């Protein structure tokens with residue numbers, strides 16, 4: 174299995190451009206990877222945590238170092254309630270998980286579902302969960318699942334790339 178660091182990419186900058194005005198107290202970046210988005214959150218939130226299932230990547234962060242990094246699935250290791258949670262999901266629809274940075278499993282739903290199931294218990298009342306998905310996954314199924322968990326979802330931005338369309342969704346509890 175490939176488990177290299179995912180460098181800041183089109184989807185990273187897409188989410189970054191859409192969250193730069195968000196401010197508050199407690200923020201969580203799930204799947205923090207390089208730490209690019211975690212560092213961005215640190216400018217506007219008082220307490221920021223990054224989690225990633227890839228411990229190696231967290232241990233060897235170089236360019237975008239932040240504090241409070243936890244290696245776990247989703248937010249499983251945390252008890253804190255966050256006002257704001259972001260996740261640049263591993264969303265590609267794949268038969269197997271060959272690259273944990275990008276592969277979402279069946280319909281691009283399997284891994285995002287695991288992340289949602291975990292994140293939901295760390296979202297404060299009226300908190301917001303912002304995630305990036307893509308036309309390369311069954312994103313409608315993911316939206317329906319978020320609604321089933323009790324979140325009110327809204328597609329807030331789309332960006333066409335030459336081989337896919339990125340979709341940014343905010344989900345409020």
Ligand SMILES: C[S@@+](CC[C@H](N)C(=O)[O-])C[C@H]1O[C@@H](n2cnc3c(N)ncnc32)[C@H](O)[C@@H]1O
Pocket residue numbers: 179180181182184185203204205206207208209210224225226227230245246247261262263273274275284287288
């Ligand atoms: C598309 S990359 C995004 C990295 C970084 N946040 C960015 O935007 O550039 C997805 C990240 O999610 C992590 N990841 C995959 N499955 C996860 C899970 N179940 N729980 C937490 N992190 C996960 C990967 O290791 C990877 O670092």
